[in-house]
Amino acid sequence: MTVPDILFAISAVAVALLSLCVVLARNPVRSTLLLILSFLPISLVYVLMQASFVAILQVMVYAGAIMMLFTFVIMMINPAPHAGEIPGEEPGAEPSRKSDVLWFALLALLGLVLIVPVRYAAVRMVAQPVTKPDFGGVQSMAQLIFTHPDHNPLTVSFELISILILVGVIAAVNFGRRQAHPTSGSATQANQLKDGNP
Amino acid sequence: MSTPFSTPFLSAFLPDLALLVLALVVLTTEIVFRKHQARWTARVAVAGLAAVLILLAALPLPSGGVAYAGYQVTRSVVVWKQLFALATLATILLSRSYFRNGHSLRGALANPGAFYGLLLFSTTGMFALVSARDLLTFYIGLELATLPLYALTALQPRNAGSIEAGSKYMLMGAFASALSLFGISFLYGAAGSLGFDALAKVASAQPSLSAQPFLLAGVLMLLGSLGFKLAMVPFQMWAPDVYEGAPTAVTAFLSTGSKAAAVAATTTLFLGPLNLPRIDLGAIFALAAVLSLLAGTLGAMRQSNLRRFIAYSSIAQAGYMLMAFTGGEGSEAAARIALQYNLLVYGTASFALFFVVSLVGRSAPETIPSLRGLSARSPALAALLALSLFSLIGIPPLAGFLGKFLLFAVAARNGHYTLIFIGALAVALSFYYYMRLLKEAYQPVQTAENRGAPASAVPLSPIRLSLAGKCAAALLAILLVVLGTCPGMLNFIASR
Numbered sequence: 001m002t003v004p005d006i007l008f009a010i011s012a013v014a015v016a017l018l019s020l021c022v023v024l025a026r027n028p029v030r031s032t033l034l035l036i037l038s039f040l041p042i043s044l045v046y047v048l049m050q051a052s053f054v055a056i057l058q059v060m061v062y063a064g065a066i067m068m069l070f071t072f073v074i075m076m077i078n079p080a081p082h083a084g085e086i087p088g089e090e091p092g093a094e095p096s097r098k099s100d101v102l103w104f105a106l107l108a109l110l111g112l113v114l115i116v117p118v119r120y121a122a123v124r125m126v127a128q129p130v131t132k133p134d135f136g137g138v139q140s141m142a143q144l145i146f147t148h149p150d151h152n153p154l155t156v157s158f159e160l161i162s163i164l165i166l167v168g169v170i171a172a173v174n175f176g177r178r179q180a181h182p183t184s185g186s187a188t189q190a191n192q193l194k195d196g197n198p
Numbered sequence: 199m200s201t202p203f204s205t206p207f208l209s210a211f212l213p214d215l216a217l218l219v220l221a222l223v224v225l226t227t228e229i230v231f232r233k234h235q236a237r238w239t240a241r242v243a244v245a246g247l248a249a250v251l252i253l254l255a256a257l258p259l260p261s262g263g264v265a266y267a268g269y270q271v272t273r274s275v276v277v278w279k280q281l282f283a284l285a286t287l288a289t290i291l292l293s294r295s296y297f298r299n300g301h302s303l304r305g306a307l308a309n310p311g312a313f314y315g316l317l318l319f320s321t322t323g324m325f326a327l328v329s330a331r332d333l334l335t336f337y338i339g340l341e342l343a344t345l346p347l348y349a350l351t352a353l354q355p356r357n358a359g360s361i362e363a364g365s366k367y368m369l370m371g372a373f374a375s376a377l378s379l380f381g382i383s384f385l386y387g388a389a390g391s392l393g394f395d396a397l398a399k400v401a402s403a404q405p406s407l408s409a410q411p412f413l414l415a416g417v418l419m420l421l422g423s424l425g426f427k428l429a430m431v432p433f434q435m436w437a438p439d440v441y442e443g444a445p446t447a448v449t450a451f452l453s454t455g456s457k458a459a460a461v462a463a464t465t466t467l468f469l470g471p472l473n474l475p476r477i478d479l480g481a482i483f484a485l486a487a488v489l490s491l492l493a494g495t496l497g498a499m500r501q502s503n504l505r506r507f508i509a510y511s512s513i514a515q516a517g518y519m520l521m522a523f524t525g526g527e528g529s530e531a532a533a534r535i536a537l538q539y540n541l542l543v544y545g546t547a548s549f550a551l552f553f554v555v556s557l558v559g560r561s562a563p564e565t566i567p568s569l570r571g572l573s574a575r576s577p578a579l580a581a582l583l584a585l586s587l588f589s590l591i592g593i594p595p596l597a598g599f600l601g602k603f604l605l606f607a608v609a610a611r612n613g614h615y616t617l618i619f620i621g622a623l624a625v626a627l628s629f630y631y632y633m634r635l636l637k638e639a640y641q642p643v644q645t646a647e648n649r650g651a652p653a654s655a656v657p658l659s660p661i662r663l664s665l666a667g668k669c670a671a672a673l674l675a676i677l678l679v680v681l682g683t684c685p686g687m688l689n690f691i692a693s694r
Contacts, residue, residue, distance in 0.1 A: 153267045153268075154267065154268060154332075154334060154335075155267045155268075156266070156267045156268050156269045156326075156335055157267075157268050157332075157334045157335045157338050160326055160335065160338045160339065160342060161338055163218070163319065163322065163342060164323075164338060164341055164342050164345065166319075167316065167319050167342065167345050167346050167349075168345065170225070170312055170315060170316060170319075170349070171312075171316070171345070171346070171348070171349035173312075174309060174312045174349060174353070175349075175352070175355070
């Protein structure tokens, strides 16, 4: 076992545990903070895969910018004292730890069972070490997207992603805006401007 | 690879670009028109889609197709795109009345810009999906085709059922997405590239299955994720709930356009680069087909809600279409043509059914008993319903018969006779559940006097069609007959 192997093992376990905590946390703010934490070991995995540019983006964009927005939104919409409790559950009831532990054990067992075939496949697969000096850097990323000599450049997919994000924005604005009466046109737009756009 | 902005490049990509621009324009039409926003938005969308259809049909294409980056356009891709554009056009025409008050018991739709915009973005995604030349474009096309549909399903925020359906659909879709990404990363590991060419090379070169476990794992995961979009057993659970909760026009699009996109995606991959000669995927497809036929047929028998009924019927139809993937080597062209023809026919019959459902649903819940007395209320509508149901069953000379025949013929090439027998059995059983609708429609209504029971809640006022409605009904009926009797006409259109 080499140092990268050990680092990978640590970060993989950390990602799995932290992601589990994100889901199990009752308080949304705590859940968000745990999500930010879980991004850090993921970026470590990227570094181990020699994708340093993606690793930096992961920390800067996700942990830095997007999760800040998450926290803002949660703090804005959730001032109630019982915030984060799942509706329908009794407010004071202690969530059953027993079933959580059971689920965790079940999932862990599933993970252990999955290790065998993945390990088997990984051993049989011919490893192709990365030899290019600039792999994972900004320049090679740009080449991959726009002018790759060997592969198809990813220009079209890159542009399509922007449309995908636009669709996400439209859907979010649509759910976020207050429902105006369908016939009153100008009121709809006023609401859209007020509620939809930050 | 062609150079950007040369003539063949433009003639191949202009329809896609036009559709994208149209989606953006439709999104903003709401702001330009202060009055009758829904009507104007629909008009712009219909005019634009007609233009896209004309571009698709009229622009010349070099015989080998045109490719740029991860995108390619060939003859069969153009046929798929025409199918998607037609489904979207029909959905828009069907949805127009739902923006007016009093045209549905579920309440009127709002936000026409978002509704039509999302619909067109979904179509753009389908265009990208069939044009993909690498797995990344394929995946993003798949996402772009389905993401707007989650939002469209949940577009009636006052209707709890719509929100529930939307969340269920999104959660299931997210799971399917994760599955396909997992599969794609395995395939990337096996091939070392995302391109379809490299993938085809690796897939055809492997001497045995155990030499490439990653390839098999990737293929199965991708098949599972496409199974969700197809509503194929065992990934069909979401379909009845989502079909029931979504606005009617969206349900129509889910069962026609979205289904066509899923079939096209499966065709792109599994009759293309992942057509593995040494791994018998045909057996897996045959098993999925049998299970889908069983689940759809048995499920449809028990329904009284029309939308759930249509959902189960569409699961069974997915089962028939899966039979086209069992043909083995050398059947790719026949399978593709059978699927495209079948989707056109199924789409036409479905829209005829939804047309009747939308008119009945104005004053009554969308259930099978609401159809009672339809022949007295509007003989023409009842006749259209009969035509559509006969076509869905596959009774000659209607189009559905030829569609099923082509699918069975593809399965027969590889000797899947048990599968064909089960398919024929499912057709026989489908008689029963489709005829239930027709029986209700042609049954005279029992009045309070001769039954001794309280009068039924179904109002018996005659259904009056607008001029546009009459034209649509006539067009659908003519298509159902003509597609079945003169399928050669399609050949003429496709081989221009």
